[in-house]
Amino acid sequence: MSYKVTISDIAQALNTTPATVSRALSNHPAISDDTKQKVAAMAERLNYKPNKIASSLRSGRSHAIGVMIPSAEINFFGSVVHGIENVANSAGYNVLIYQTNELRQFEVKGIETFLSARVDGILASIAKETSDYTHFLEIKKRGVPVVFFDRANDDLGISSVVVDDYRGGYIATEHLLKQGYKRVAHISGPQHIKIFNDRLKGYMGALQAHGIKVDFDLIYTGNVSIEAGKSAIEHLLELPEKPDAVFAVEDFTALGAIKCLKERNIKIPDEFGVIGFANELFGEHITPSLSTIDQQTVSMGKASLELLLQLIRHKDKNSQPRKVVLDPLPVFRQSTFRK
């Protein structure tokens, strides 16, 4: 049988002790090169696979980290996980995934799972429906390092990695103004979600910086969906002073807007400019292609894991929470480029 080889077997075969084998395998300085070689060779020959479970139990470090996401089906999170994975694997960490389906009750279960697995740290993006954060405070109290990514909460003393949504909103709006659009509207999302509120503020900031007074009639607050984008446009086009461009809080909303405008035979970008947010995959392929703001998902994954690894390495109990803010990346395409 090749599947139950332990360090003791190697030790026996080499007429030495498990301790020496253990040290040799982990490249301990006090072990002679000769021994190390012999051990390595025998391990290879016996087809030895280290038992991480035993190692974890003894050392108290699992070399696993838990990642909690709202859904693996959302492109954005798949992409972030991609970034996390790459760093994790090269740092020798395993990644446990848990999906919350946007529900607090599953967040609680996920945390149970992670704690039982004795993960060395947790990365989490908060579910939409969560407003009671005690479960996060509890893991913090237990001394398990946590880092939020994207959907963060600044009031819990927990580190986070987010994109600068204010700046993203600002850039998007300014781009429309620079393209010569005169009345720029904004379709926003639920205001209790911080990122949407920040994008709205960025929109207002850009207008003001360009000497334009914010017209609240031009701000439509809805949900985040294709439907919301359609309703928004229908509403905006009924205004006495119609807008000639719109910054949508999210790409799907922008898509709804585009569909509605096309139905009404309003030419994009010549008569009406549209920009979204998120750089979803479809934006590149629709007609006209959609201008948007990229959230640097892969970088976000990398940055959050790196931050978490730092917390794991020097567990200064009383270190201040850190906040990494990534720059949003403008991606300008046809939907805003007028001649």
Added chain:
Amino acid sequence: MSYKVTISDIAQALNTTPATVSRALSNHPAISDDTKQKVAAMAERLNYKPNKIASSLRSGRSHAIGVMIPSAEINFFGSVVHGIENVANSAGYNVLIYQTNELRQFEVKGIETFLSARVDGILASIAKETSDYTHFLEIKKRGVPVVFFDRANDDLGISSVVVDDYRGGYIATEHLLKQGYKRVAHISGPQHIKIFNDRLKGYMGALQAHGIKVDFDLIYTGNVSIEAGKSAIEHLLELPEKPDAVFAVEDFTALGAIKCLKERNIKIPDEFGVIGFANELFGEHITPSLSTIDQQTVSMGKASLELLLQLIRHKDKNSQPRKVVLDPLPVFRQSTFRK
């Protein structure tokens, strides 16, 4: 401290032994209800979290399964993982994710990782570049249950869950014929990849079933990409007898075809029909919306995990490998619907 409570602590507090506590917690029939209640209450009070690592070491079962995917960024795999996750969590299994980036060398590393983590089983989708399958045979030899999903290999005696690509190709082609298209072309992919070859066979099968002789001039074999779709159309439109419809092996290829046709002002679907394969997200949102074949990703994830759990539960060493074939689902949209 609340974060180092063990069953011994509970036992001590209750004036009993770890064995009893362990049994009580796992609902052992020989333990009185009274004791069970007391143990549960004390566990709650002390904020006890079971140590899965210790449990795994002792019991030899990790209750973890490894999932190996080419990339978390590909929508398709994100979606399958979604399906796997849902079943896994409710069955009490943790999911370890490993990305191979389509490289055999990372497949080998992933397997090492999984073996070290002593996963109870492995789900894998084979990397494009892999042609030497010894690493999979080795885990099989070690007695670790394996199930392939989507990208499978039938020659290794390993169970798999796939969609019926032949049937998918058949359905797609037949749909075009039923819509009245007369000369249906096919853009295929690299033939050493089984799924592409199967779709090609499905295409040919449908033509024959409708009494149409296969014209090999109408079969273009390229890569799977937007570019390939464009080149294919350019090539096909130069034929003396031009096609009036195309079944593309994959949605991105179909997208390239559509872009090229639009540039040439050929009307879709009236003058030319296009159908793809995969049901990528963008297909719904482009103009015209793309007809395609859905691969039932979430079902695939569920089915593969269920099959794996069966293998884990009754490890009949000599049980025959099983093959689950899912039905492809037609999704017909504008790009093939002519009046």
Added chain:
DNA sequence: ATGAAAGCGCTAACAT
């Protein structure tokens, strides 16, 4: 219905 005791495979003092 409960207890005693051994041990899963590894690591890390503490020897020598």
Added chain:
DNA sequence: ATGTTAGCGCTTTCAT
């Protein structure tokens, strides 16, 4: 440079 020993937290046989 290597060996001895104890033990991480749990499960499980064997006893009572």
